[in-house]
Amino acid sequence: MRLLSLKLANFRGYYGEQALTFSTDARNNVTVINGNTGEGKTSLLTALIWCLYGGESYSPAELVNKRAVTEAHEGGIVQASVELTFTHQGIKYTVARHLDARVRADRKIDPANNSSVSMFKIKADGSFERIQNPSGVIESILPQNVSSYFFFDGEKIDEFAKPNQEAEVRESVRNVLKIEVLDRARTHLKAVAKEYANELAREATPEQHSLLEEQKEKETELETLRVNLQDLRKEQSAGRAVLEEISDKLGKLEDVREAEENRKQVQGVLQAKEEERDRLWLDIRSRVNEGGFLPLVSEPIERAIGILDQKRERGEIPPGIREQFLKDILEGHKCICGREIKEHSAEHDRITRLLAKSFSSELETTVINAAGNMRALHTRLFNIPVAIREAIKQRVELDGKIEELEQALDEIGSKIQDHPHEDVAALGKKRQEIVMRLGSISTKIELTNQNIETLHAQLDQLRAKLNRLDIKQKKATQLQQKMSVAYKAADAVDSICDAFAADMRNQIQDQAKQIFKKLVWKDSQFLDISLNEDYHLEVFDRWGMPARRDLSAGERQLLSLGFIAGLSRVTGEEAPLVIDTPLGRLSSEPRANVAKYLPEITSQLVLFVTDEELHGKARENIESCIGREYRLVFDQKTGSTSISQLR
Amino acid sequence: MNDLERSTESTKRDRIRVEKDQIERYRELAGTGSASGKNATGADLVPFTKLSDVFMFAVCIGYRIKKRTKLDSREDLIYVNYLSEHTDIPTLQSIAVSETGGIEVLGNMNHLCTIAEEYANTGFEELYRVVSGPGKPLVNLLGTVVDSFPPQAGEETNVTR
Numbered sequence: 001m002r003l004l005s006l007k008l009a010n011f012r013g014y015y016g017e018q019a020l021t022f023s024t025d026a027r028n029n030v031t032v033i034n035g036n037t038g039e040g041k042t043s044l045l046t047a048l049i050w051c052l053y054g055g056e057s058y059s060p061a062e063l064v065n066k067r068a069v070t071e072a073h074e075g076g077i078v079q080a081s082v083e084l085t086f087t088h089q090g091i092k093y094t095v096a097r098h099l100d101a102r103v104r105a106d107r108k109i110d111p112a113n114n115s116s117v118s119m120f121k122i123k124a125d126g127s128f129e130r131i132q133n134p135s136g137v138i139e140s141i142l143p144q145n146v147s148s149y150f151f152f153d154g155e156k157i158d159e160f161a162k163p164n165q166e167a168e169v170r171e172s173v174r175n176v177l178k179i180e181v182l183d184r185a186r187t188h189l190k191a192v193a194k195e196y197a198n199e200l201a202r203e204a205t206p207e208q209h210s211l212l213e214e215q216k217e218k219e220t221e222l223e224t225l226r227v228n229l230q231d232l233r234k235e236q237s238a239g240r241a242v243l244e245e246i247s248d249k250l251g252k253l254e255d256v257r258e259a260e261e262n263r264k265q266v267q268g269v270l271q272a273k274e275e276e277r278d279r280l281w282l283d284i285r286s287r288v289n290e291g292g293f294l295p296l297v298s299e300p301i302e303r304a305i306g307i308l309d310q311k312r313e314r315g316e317i318p319p320g321i322r323e324q325f326l327k328d329i330l331e332g333h334k335c336i337c338g339r340e341i342k343e344h345s346a347e348h349d350r351i352t353r354l355l356a357k358s359f360s361s362e363l364e365t366t367v368i369n370a371a372g373n374m375r376a377l378h379t380r381l382f383n384i385p386v387a388i389r390e391a392i393k394q395r396v397e398l399d400g401k402i403e404e405l406e407q408a409l410d411e412i413g414s415k416i417q418d419h420p421h422e423d424v425a426a427l428g429k430k431r432q433e434i435v436m437r438l439g440s441i442s443t444k445i446e447l448t449n450q451n452i453e454t455l456h457a458q459l460d461q462l463r464a465k466l467n468r469l470d471i472k473q474k475k476a477t478q479l480q481q482k483m484s485v486a487y488k489a490a491d492a493v494d495s496i497c498d499a500f501a502a503d504m505r506n507q508i509q510d511q512a513k514q515i516f517k518k519l520v521w522k523d524s525q526f527l528d529i530s531l532n533e534d535y536h537l538e539v540f541d542r543w544g545m546p547a548r549r550d551l552s553a554g555e556r557q558l559l560s561l562g563f564i565a566g567l568s569r570v571t572g573e574e575a576p577l578v579i580d581t582p583l584g585r586l587s588s589e590p591r592a593n594v595a596k597y598l599p600e601i602t603s604q605l606v607l608f609v610t611d612e613e614l615h616g617k618a619r620e621n622i623e624s625c626i627g628r629e630y631r632l633v634f635d636q637k638t639g640s641t642s643i644s645q646l647r
Numbered sequence: 648m649n650d651l652e653r654s655t656e657s658t659k660r661d662r663i664r665v666e667k668d669q670i671e672r673y674r675e676l677a678g679t680g681s682a683s684g685k686n687a688t689g690a691d692l693v694p695f696t697k698l699s700d701v702f703m704f705a706v707c708i709g710y711r712i713k714k715r716t717k718l719d720s721r722e723d724l725i726y727v728n729y730l731s732e733h734t735d736i737p738t739l740q741s742i743a744v745s746e747t748g749g750i751e752v753l754g755n756m757n758h759l760c761t762i763a764e765e766y767a768n769t770g771f772e773e774l775y776r777v778v779s780g781p782g783k784p785l786v787n788l789l790g791t792v793v794d795s796f797p798p799q800a801g802e803e804t805n806v807t808r
Contacts, residue, residue, distance in 0.1 A: 278688045285692055285785055288792050289700040291734050293707040295795040300710065300745035307744055363754045370744075370753050373737035380734075385796040392793070 001575045007083040010065040012043040015640035023627025030625045031606045035632030040641035041608035045580045051082035051097045053144045060101040060111045072103045092122040146176045149564045150575045154582035170535035176571045182497040193486035200479040222455045239438045246431045263412045268543040270405040277398045284391045308371045326355045507570045516562030518597040554585040565601040576604035583613040592617035599625040658755035664721040694788040699729045706763045709770025716768040739763045
């Protein structure tokens with residue numbers, strides 16, 4: 001979606017017809033609308049959203065311009081309307097929504113009808129083609145449930161960066177990436193499979209019946225495990241949030257601030273070392289798998305090389321002389337040196353014997369390659385143990401370091417728990433309990449995952465058994481097959497969904513990190529961003545410690561913005577970013593930084609700003625990207641706003 | 648066509664086969680079975696990532712034990728071309744050449760694979776016993792590998808810390 005123009009008529013503070021055109025230039029991709037508090041910036045954002053999606057949350061009194069109401073006679077109709085023109089995938093559209101209101105004697109208004117919307121495709125020749133289902137088409141271009149990630153109030157945008165927002169983050173990712181579509185497909189397929197199973201049960205033989213019952217029980221068990229897993233993850237998320245709070249509280253108490261800082265640092269280093277150790281194990285496994293078996297067979301490798309060498313010396317190995325070459329000499333009765341070779345001569349016999357030994361080129365290549373590869377293996381026999389021993393040595397050293405760090409962490413923890421100040425000790429003990437509890441939850445999550453996998457495998461086997469049964473009734477056979485296909489399709493969608501979500505999550509994480517690091521002005525303070533499999537959005541400080549709770553309001557805003565921009569990049573949705581008051585929470589230096597990089601993160605950017613937001617260095621940084629600029633002019637006398645174009 | 652080439656006519660093979668009752672355990676060791684342990688990290692990692700690697704270890708352990716066992720009930724495990732050209736195939740070729748004392752087997756993939764499969768048939772039981780014994784599978788595998796190295800003075804031999 002690329003916005004072209006917006007027209008308002010008697011909409012909120014905008015009296016009469018007002019219009020603006022958005023910049024669509026690739027380089028000057030920013031449209032700036034300047035307006036101070038109360039002058040109508042937010043109304044423009046509301047106009048955009050209302051035009052596309054309507055909204056019963058708005059009453060006519062909130063939408064229809066008051067001046068227009070005052071000027072209308074009693075019983076008259078005042079219409080508030082918004083018209084938006086945009087392109088999407090090369091097609092130009094215009095959407096117009098209006099609301100009629102009847103004026104009462106007391107100058108209040110009643111809706112004359114519900115808001116109505118019309119949509120047209122604008123063809124190349126300028127003619128209009130009406131679209132029959134505007135809501136459906138708009139939904140397919142930019143679904144309402146994801147529009148808030150593209151059109152939003154900059155000051156309220158820090159939701160994603162707040163603690164315990166995993167559900168919201170997860171929802172946004174699933175909405176933008178349309179994972180819900182896959183979910184619905186999965187649910188539907190399972191429902192269809194269950195229907196077939198129920199129908200089959202009525203036609204089933206006793207053996208089939210028994211298997212179907214077993215299948216049903218396992219399906220129920222699987223569902224229970226899934227619910228348990230969700231609950232465990234929620235509990236885990238809540239536990240982590242409490243740990244963060246405790247760390248926060250302790251960090252604010254003077255007595256223990258230093259110890260708590262120290263603990264965080266040690267924890268950060270420990271985490272980094274544990275991750276290093278995990279990577280080392282991966283490396284060790286890789287080395288073991290890729291030839292770790294060779295020392296077990298050093299003897300046959302050496303013997304085979306010996307056999308090949310012997311045979312080469314005895315002339316039994318392909319002499320490397322091509323068959324055709326020898327045939328040509330025999331048929332031509334002439335050597336390459338020009339000498340005549342007569343039949344039954346010694347030379348002729350020798351060449352004939354060589355021909356009998358020569359191999360086809362394919363076989364010759366196999367033998368020659370085998371010899372070369374075996375020698376290469378022999379060299380690796382010495383290198384492999386060296387590399388693996390070195391990796392083990394590093395791992396052992398790391399284990400030692402990790403042990404020391406764990407000990408240090410325990411000591412600090414004990415000091416806090418044994419602190420004379422009661423509150424500190426209580427917090428320390430509570431933390432210890434939660435850490436233990438989280439450990440137990442992690443184990444349960446792992447076990448539950450394993451049980452889910454086992455159940456899946458058992459269900460696969462059951463279904464295979466059902467398929468193999470010798471079914472005499474045709475109807476039962478057909479139902480059996482249909483049920484089997486439905487289950488397989490549901491499982492396939494399941495795998496696709498999980499793999500897709502994981503891949504997209506990683507991509508969003510990478511994009512969000514790139515964007516956040518550009519936007520934030522003290523990027524040296526922040527090491528990394530992660531969006532883990534629980535949809536926990538986290539930023540790590542330079543010590544590798546989670547730092548989301550330490551973010552200022554402005555930094556949270558930028559983290560959320562980074563996440564949203566990352567989302568929009570990954571989804572590939574061609575949609576503009578329309579932000580109301582994007583820089584309000586930032587002081588001048590970060591504001592200037594954000595103004596510099598914001599135009600880069602989207603193809604079309606619309607900003608509603610106050611004068612204070614975009615002046616000085618911030619204005620300077622964004623100036624060259626501005627394609628269109630407007631000022632909202634508020635008339636104190638009439639209480640209405642008009643749009644004045646600046647460039 | 649010479650004798651060697653004549654004998655290659657029925658020598659093609661495109662799958663590696665194992666005993667039917669071993670398949671599920673092969674998959675278990677390679678993390679592709681019902682309990683894949685896909686979320687494991689560190690020393691809890693599944694010991695192998697590919698079925699071909701499990702097979703190669705099984706072959707080599709079987710050779711070490713010096714026993715071949717004919718397959719009773721065959722099931723396809725992997726395609727032959729999943730074996731690596733520079734490590735797996737030359738290893739099997741070395742074993743086959745050493746076993747037969749000749750190079751004819753190099754032109755007979757069927758025979759080469761049969762030798763490998765029979766060694767693997769023996770070796771797999773030992774591999775599974777060691778890897779899934781007490782302790783962590785990857786650590787157990789590492790122990791077996793390190794034990795096969797020529798000794799080095801003063802080396803850290805305990806890999807199970």
